[in-house]
Amino acid sequence: MHRHFIIYKPYGYLSQFYSNSKQQQKKRFLGDLYDFPENAMAIGRLDEKSEGLLLITTDGKTSDFVNSQKVNKEYYALVDGDISEEAIAKLQAGVEIGFEGKKYITKPCKVFKLETIPELPERSKKIRDDRHGPTSWVSITLNEGKFRQVRKMTSAVGFSTLRLVRVRVGAIQLNSMNSGDVIEVNEFSLNF
16 A cells, blocks of 8 residues: 655755755755655655645655646745736746756746735745835746746746745645645545
8 A cells, every 4th residue: 555645845844855965964854744654755846945735655656647747736936026917928928947957948837926915834934025125926837847947937037936835736735734734645635
């Protein structure tokens, strides 16, 4: 029997369970949140400064399927500035970003400005507030996942990302989970 977990990866954690690297010994890892099975793997990754929904499984087939371009992932990004309709249109159509030393055009995706601030747990590290200029929240739904793609995309249209939270993978949503929560689910709960 394979085991599956839904977690809210907190800001400041690496999307791995441990590291033998001396440079990373003081970092925080997923294994600090829960005693995952030895053969568990994170499905996709969130960088250290990103947070939100992360799936963990012991099933390589599930991991491969979710990492394929068949499953959408939705992110909420707090961006620096009041994002324009023009910038949103560019994001929707695809923008040029750097990936592995080469230029890459992102695939068309769903992007819209959130009208209200999403209800998310407070982040452990303070984010600058509106006293330093306006900010806005956008929803970006992708079916690809290049390294730091959402951050690179918002930057490419002139709005750097201040906070990034993955809120959905397929039909699985973050809902009211708190930062650091881990929920073990059965295989039939994984609707993508």
